[in-house]
Amino acid sequence: MxxxxxxxxxxxxxxxxxxxxxxxxxxxxxxxxxxxxxxxxxxxxPRRYLARGDLTDLNQLPLDEEVTILARVVGLSTRYMQTRKGTISDVVITDNSGRPSALKISFFNGFKAKKELQPGVLAMFSGKVTLYGGNKSLTNPGYVLLPDDELAEHEVEVQAAKPVPIYPATAKFPSWKTExxxxxxxxxxxxxxxPDPVPPKFAARERLIPLWEAYELIHRPTSMEDFPRARKRFRYQEALALQTSLAQKRFEAVHQDATGRPLRPGGLLDAFDAQLPYTLTTGQREIGEVIAAEIAAGHPMHRLLQGEVGSGKTVIALRAMLQVVDAGGQAAFLAPTEVLAAQHLRSIAALLGGLGSGPLLGGPHATTLTLLAGSLTAVARKKAMLAAASGEAGIVIGTHALLSENVQFADLGLIVVDEQHRFGVEQRDALRSKAHKPAHLLVMTATPIPRTVAMTVFGDLEVSELTELPAGRAPITTHVAPLAEHPGWEKRVWARTREEVDAGHQVYVVCPKIGDDPDSVIEPAEIRGGEARPMAGVLDVVEYLRTVPALTGTRIQALHGRLDTGDKQETMAEFTAGNIDVLVSTTVIEVGVDVHNATLMVILDADRFGMSQLHQLRGRVGRGGHPGTCLLVTSLEPGHPSRKRLAAVEATIDGFVLAREDLELRREGDILGARQSGGRTGLRMLSVLRDGELIERARADATEIVAADPGLEFHPALKLEIETYVTEKNEAFLERG
Structure with a gap:
């Protein structure tokens, strides 16, 4: 066009x-x-479509989710409430399976429902599935009656053939209101x-129906064969718009000027390689060579380095930083928390040995490491800022404090971002703006991302994967401890903890919240017979463990986000030094914490954590050559959806396999960071799991379009699609990962 x-x-x-x-x-x-x-x-x-003859399988409805179901009423009874005025109307429904319905529908003072929901009526119900008295239930759901046998015979046939579109819904705006x-x-x-955003040649190759027809068939299909053709069109269209937006970012990056930082023989990097006590893995060498070549080039590197916990990403990043320092530049290492920034400072200093004993005194084999964090004293902060601004500090490690307007660098050449999902594009750009020319960028993540997800979420970055672990990493064994079936296993968990302490090792106990504070973030409670299930909190668990007979005499300490930075760092240092036996913590130990003597991790209420988070957490044990064990403690009953996630984590230590399982077991938007109810929610039609080949074709097409027409002057409809639907909200979704 x-x-x-x-x-x-x-x-x-x-x-x-x-x-x-x-x-x-x-x-x-x-x-x-x-x-x-x-x-x-x-x-x-619409998210999906229901054929009017295919009633919803009522026994397969997920707990604690908003659902829209199609069912037929087979009975209704009304009774007076015993504890207060009013009535409850219980509606009995069927899915025509012949099985008793596992779902109970109740209306409090539902006078309209009592009148309309008579036996034989076909209706659509919308609400949240909860567990009450051991039964799945919908309480006061929204509903709409569907035309059925009251229509003329011809109209019945037409209506029966039409699929019912089910749109994203909220509690107060059910699907039929959108319809x-x-x-x-x-x-x-x-x-x-x-205007059609898809160029004709790509539309022909993909065999896409015209855009106007796709709009009609997606919203008003006349048969179950209609909407798949419309979905096919919009999937490709969405993939092309997203990938073109990302291709423009890559094109812009490649055509920016950057200061090349070539390797310097006989410099810091060579000295560092010579003193390394181990040999780099094949993957570390190969990726290191790619990064070295990109840093030496005259345009900025934009690379994502992903690999398992302990796969050696920090060494690769440090070698890249030393290459930049050798070439007269500086490197900034951005960590998500002060605890991690301090941990990185210690680990990088240990790796450098005498090469990081700075300050620079004119010698060829030393550079200054500087920590810049919000909790520093005014004097220490001023000194660190001066070291960065003067160029004295070759490597500056810090948190969001690095993003402050008054932090300056003499010659910022490389930015390393630890754990990309914790930093948005604005924060990345704020740091890059501190360089005279665009700085090289290396993003590291230990959360494995399937290839097609990486192509969509991190499409503006080139991706490298570290798939092998360095020698000396011991295997981690994971077990689910299901207290619902085996309540006695709790004692065994703490006995096992004592065994590790007696063997001279240390233990992490991880909780989903801090405890005893109304402001801590608490996920929606599971409802069991009307009772909320409390979550384990660090403060309560510390007090409890000090009363457990099996742990008498052990040194137990707490670590959480409400401690001030100095106390957190002191506690972590004490644990690292072996002066604490059991560290009860929130997820502040999720990334970067490296204590070689820790061999056991107990995760309480493990069902409250995501699969990637559980995988990250267990990577904290087994780091010193000793085998690691992770116990996933849960009180959830068998068959609960979250138990499937725990079983998947128990079954494999391959993070990439888990990432794919994560996509399959829970809704895709959750893993990608998009909201699920209504509104503009990231990906509309596209599935990064199912549509991998389509995404790859769209990426190639987008690259071709942008190479010939970077500003999309000859593709105005595609440009409009990107401006309109690759919104700021979706940009944030893409960058957040």
Whole structure:
């Protein structure tokens, strides 16, 4: 499509939604879905479709999730409440399977429901599945009656053939409300004039239906064969827009000027390699060579280095930093917390030995390491800032304090970001802006990411993977301790803890919250028979463990985010030195903490953590040549969805296998950081797991388009698609990972 195409002038999609559906409706949509324009509403696609003859399998509904179900009413009974005024109407439904329904629907003072939900009625219900009295239930769900046998015979046949679209829903804005808005919107639009963002040659190769037809079939399919063709079109269209946006970022980076930092024979890097007490793995050598070549080039490196906990990423990063220092530049190492920044300072200093004993005194084999963190005293902070600004410090390690406007560098050549998912693009750019020319960028993550996820989430970065562990890393064994079936196993967990301490080793006990404070972040409680299940908190667990007979005489200490930085660092140093036997902690020890004598990790309420987080946590043990053990303690009953996640973590120590399992077991948006209910939620139609080959084709197509037309002057519809739907919210989603 060229800029002279008259359809490019179609502007209705940019209109405020209120212009076409009225102010009241637009306000309710904006409040519930955060949608304000016609185009955003048009792109609020159904998640799935129900055939009217295929009622929802009621025994497969997930707990604690918003669901929309199609069911037939087979009975209704109303009773008076015993403890207060009013009635409860219990609706009995069926999915035609012949099995007793595992779902109970109740309405409190549901006079309308009592009147409308008579036996035989076909209805759609929307609400959150909870567990009450041991049964799955929907309480006061939204519902809508579906046309059924009251229609004329011909209309019945037509209606029966039409799939029911199920849109993303919120508690106050169920699927059918979105459907009503869409039904009002479509007749007011001239869909044939909506400019097509997909170039004709790619549309032909992919065999995509016309855009106007795709809009109709995605929202108003007449049969179950219609919407897959529309989905195919929008999947590719979305992939092309995302990948083109990322291709533009890569193109811009490649065409920026950067100061090349070539290798210098006989410098710090050579001295460091000569004193390394072990041989680099093949992967470390190969990736190191790639990074060295990119840092030496005249345009900025943008590389993501991912690898398992303990795979040797820090050594690769340090070698890159030394190459830059050798070439007269400085390197900044950005860590997510002060505890980790201090830990990195200690580990990098230990790796450097005499090469980091600085300050620079003109000798060829020393450089200054400087820590810059918010908790430093005014004098120490001023000294660190001066070392960075003057160029005295070759390597500056810090937290968000490095992003402060008054922090300057003499010649910033390389930025290393530890754990990308904790830093957004704005923070990355704030640090890069401190360089006279764009600095080289190396992002490290120990959270394994499947290839297609990396291509989408980190599409502006080139990706390197470390897949082998260095020699000396001991295996980690993981076991689930299910207290629901075996309550006596709790005693065995603490007996096992004592065994490790008696053997001269140390133990982590990880809790999902700090405890005894109303402000700590608590996930929604699981509901069991109307009772909230409390979570283990660090402060309570420390007090409890000091009363456990098996742990009498052991040195138990707490570590959590509410301690001031000095206390956190002192506690971590004491644990590292072996002066604490059992460290009870929140996830502040998730990344970067390296205590070789720690051999056992007990994770309480392990079901409260994500799979990648559990994998990260257990990587803290088995680091000193001793075998590591991780116990995942849970009180959840068998069959709960979260138990599947724990079983998956127990079954493999391969982080890449787990990352794929994570995508399969929980909703894709969760792992990618997108919201799931309504609104503009990252990926609309695309699945990074299912659509890997399509994403790769779209990436190649996007690279071709941008190479010939970087500003998309000859692809105005694609440019408009990116500007409109690769929104700031989605940009943040892409960068967050």
């Amino acid at each position: 060229t800029s002279s195409d008259p359809s490019a002038a179609y502007t209705d999609l940019g209109l405020e939604l209120s212009r076409l559906v009225g102010v009241a409706t637009a306000k309710s949509v904006a409040k519930a879905l955060e949608i304000t324009t016609v185009g955003e509403m048009l792109h609020q696609f 009503d808005v869409i039904e009002a919107l479509l007749p007011a639009l001239d869909l044939a004039r909506v």
